[in-house]
Amino acid sequence: MKRTVLPVIAMLAGISTAFAFNITGPDGKLDVSVELDAEGRPCYSVTLDGKTMLRQSPLGFESNIGSFTTSSSIVPSEVRRVEEHYTLDRIKKSSVDYRANEATVSFETPGGGRWEVEFRVSDHDVAFRYRIPRQGDTGAIYICSEASGFRFPGGTTTFLTPQRTAMENWKRTSPSYEEVYTADAPMDAVSQYGRGYTFPCLFRVGDDGWVLLSETGVDGYYCGSHLSDYRLNGLYTIAYPMPEENNGNGNAGAAMALPGYTPWRTITVGRDLAPIVETTVPWDLVSPRYDSANSYEPGCGTWSWIVWQDKSINMEDQKAYIDFAHEMGYRYVLVDNWWDTQIGRDRLPELAGYARSKGVSLIMWYSSSGYWNDIEQGPINCMDNPIRRKAEMRWLRSLGVKGIKVDFFGGDKQETMRLYEAILSDADDHGLMVIFHGCTLPRGWERMYPNYVGSEA
Structure with a gap:
C-alpha cells in the first residue's frame, strides 16, 4: 500500500468573501467550488461536465465552544495530488488504484474560532471532513450538530430508506437499518417516520445524472450520522442520532480532543449508475486502525x-x-x-x-x-x-x-x-x-x- 501526495497548484491566502475556490478531479470533469455566501457562511457546490449536481450547500457545525458556521475569510491551501494503491479481500474490488486531488480550506469565525474543511475530489467522488485545531487553551469540543448539507436542483427525485424511530419495533431494537427503499419519490415527500433517511442515499438529478450520499471513517471518536428530512429549497443536512437511542444512554452528538477530525461525508456522482455501483470511496479515504498478528480467512x-x-x-x-x-x-x-x-x-x-x-x-x-x-x-x-x-x-x-x-x-x-x-x-x-x-x-x-x-x- 502506497500513498503519494504531490502539489498541483499553489493558491494565494487571505481571500475576500467574493472569492470562489475550485478543486477538480484528475480528469477535470468533476468540479467543487467553495465560497462564502452573502452572509459569510461557507458553502460548496458540485458540477459534473458543467451540469449542476449540488447547488450552493452549507458547511459548518455548532459546538459547546461556539458556532462554526460563518467566517470572515476563506484561505485555501495548494491543491495536492493523492495517489494510492491498496488491496482488500472483502470488498467489491480486490485491487484499487486511487487518484484524487486534495485541498484544505481554512475559515475563521468572527469570534476567532478556527476550523478547516479538507476536500478530496476524484473522477467520480467528492469527500469532505472538518479538521478542528486547538482553540487557544481549549483542547476538547462537543459537536452538537452539523450544518453540513446537500442542496439538489429542482426536479431531483429520491431513492431513500427511512431512519426508524428509536426504541420501537420488536423488543425495542430500532433503529436497526431494516426498512425498505422507496423508488423515484419527489424530494418533498416526508420520510415514513419523520426521522430522515439512512445512508446511503441515492438521488436522480433529472436527465443530468445521479448522486449517492454517505459517510465513511466513523469510529469511536464520533457518532454515526444519517440524512435529515427534506428542508426548504432542495436541502438535506447531516442528522445525528436521536436522544432516545440506546435507551437514552449517552449523548447524541460527538465529543473529541483537539486537534480532531470528523468522519468523511461522501458524494458519488455519475451521468449514469455505473460510478455509483463501482465506487470504492468508503475504503479509499480510510486506513487500518490497528495491525493484526492474525490471519483471517472469511469463507462459506x-x-x-x-x-x-x-x-x-x-x-x-x-x-x-x-x-x-x-x-x-x-x-x-x-x-x-x-x-x-x-x-x-x-x-x-x-x-x-x-x-x-x-x-x-x-x-x-x-x-x-x-x-x-x-x-x-x-x-x-x-x-x-x-x-x-x-x-x-x-x-x-x-x-x-x-x-x-x-x-x-x-x-x-x-x-x-x-x-x-x-x-x-x-x-x-x-x-x-x-x-x-x-x-x-x-x-x-x-x-x-x-x-x-x-x-x-
Missing part, C-alpha cells in the same frame, strides 16, 4: 436458523449442519441465539470438537448487551462489559472458535461506535472474526478493522 458457511430457526439450536441439529458444511466443503457453521441454554456452555467444547473433526469451525452468536433493549435471546450481557467480553473471547479461542456474530445494537450514538470498535479490537486480540447484525452500516470498516467480516441489516 451454513446456518440452521434461516431454515429451522430457534428450535434448531440444539446439539443434534448443529451436528447435522456441521456434517452438511463438511460435505459441501464449507469452512464455517454459525450457531445462533439461545445456544447457551439450548445446547449449554458445558457442551460447547463437545460441539466445537466435533466441528474440528470435520474440518469445520464455529461462529457463535451473542447479543450486544442487555440494557438498551428488551432482548432475552442469549447469551446477553457478554459483549458490552470489557472484563466479561475478554474472558468470553479467551474461552472461545481455547475451543477453536473462529468468529462471533454480535446482534441487536442500540443505535448510532458515539458510545455505540465505541462499542463496535472495542468488540473488534478485543476480538482481534483473540483471533476472532466479527459479524454484526441488527446494526449500523459499516462505513469503511472492511479496511479499518482487519477482522471485520460484514454486517447484516
